[in-house]
Amino acid sequence: MPMTQGYEEKKYMMGDAPDYDRSQWLNEKFKPGLDFPNLPYLTDGAHKITQSKAILGCIAYKHNLCGETEREKIWEDILENQLMDNQMQLARLCYNPDFEKLKPEYLEALPAMLKFYLQFLGKQPWFLGDKIALVDFIAYDVLERNQVFEPKCLDAFPNLKDFISRFEATHFPL
Template sequence: MAMKLAYWDIRGLAQPIRLLLEYTGTKYEEKFYSCGDAPNYDKSCWFNEKEKLGMDFPNLPYLEDGDTKVVQSNAILRYIARKHNLCGETEEEQMRVDILENQAMDFRNGFVQLCYGDFDKSKSCYTDKLPGTLKQFSDFLGDRKWFAGDKITFVDFIMYELLDQHRMFDPACLDDYKNLRCFLDRFESLEKIAEYMKSNKFMKTPVNSKMAKWGNKKDLKKMAEYMKSGKFMKTPVNNKMAKWGNKKE
């Protein structure tokens, strides 16, 4: 039976989980909730059913694996990772995983506060502090292949997402951190990750929900490329018996 991952129709907290599910070859399906438009940003699609799901702490994202229901993004990541020995093997690796799991959440929370808060007022302060934050992660990675050591762990999926979001936010922010750039390249070169990123399942945007000040819009580049490709059907709009739109352009 396939697992079910449920979340808003954005990258957000679910993207590292999606990446981990793909990397481990786990069969899963997704349930997307959609936030309404401004000014109310209606979330009733979620609130109307959250208490009916039989969860101790109903929240998004959640994962269903048969009768097992897991909430909290890091708990979900650990649940999947334990099945595939991706939580670190040695005491040192496990310690590094524990440290980075929490440090990464602090990093993410700061970025979320910027994106959903007073973006224009806070952006300059955030970008001023960003190099120092990135240097800490760069130093922690050092010359290791992955953040815990030689073997990939679930925290690498968290860090990939955070670093990728930040290079979308500021394309030059990683220029001084070669090992972080190499980490991103190495991650994207993983066979199953590379296949996923080329597929229609992969969500490039939006990063955040509609009420965010940054990362709240879908990238229309792929749509434009599709419309220019030989796959896009401009006409006919209707069948041959129609009085209008029945001819190929």
């Protein structure tokens, strides 16, 4: 998956909160000709893509990292949306001013959430079966974030721990 061809690292400085200075990006925002000017964006030939999910989808389509059968595509949509919901739950918690008060409730609900992923994965190597897909990258990200948040959260879920290890051992050529 050669992904670095044509990569150009652009950084826009915004300064510190609460007075973010967005002028550097705002002065450039409309120059790339994006339909919905936003960061990040990807220019891939004639395609100019914004929104992280759309960019990931484009990369997945291009490199055959999508579900192939109708069943796989449906599962992929279900799992991706569930993962994004769980990712947002953790983000909302972490940025909430009442973090310390709300953290125990999140940790109490975490095993039930992980159990769903355990059942969905089953004994398969990847969430859609034998072939890695974009949804596995998203699952890894969500599971790893929860493991950073609560290091022992996967201890009762050996197949999810195995999934993490398998993902980390997989070579993704760039």
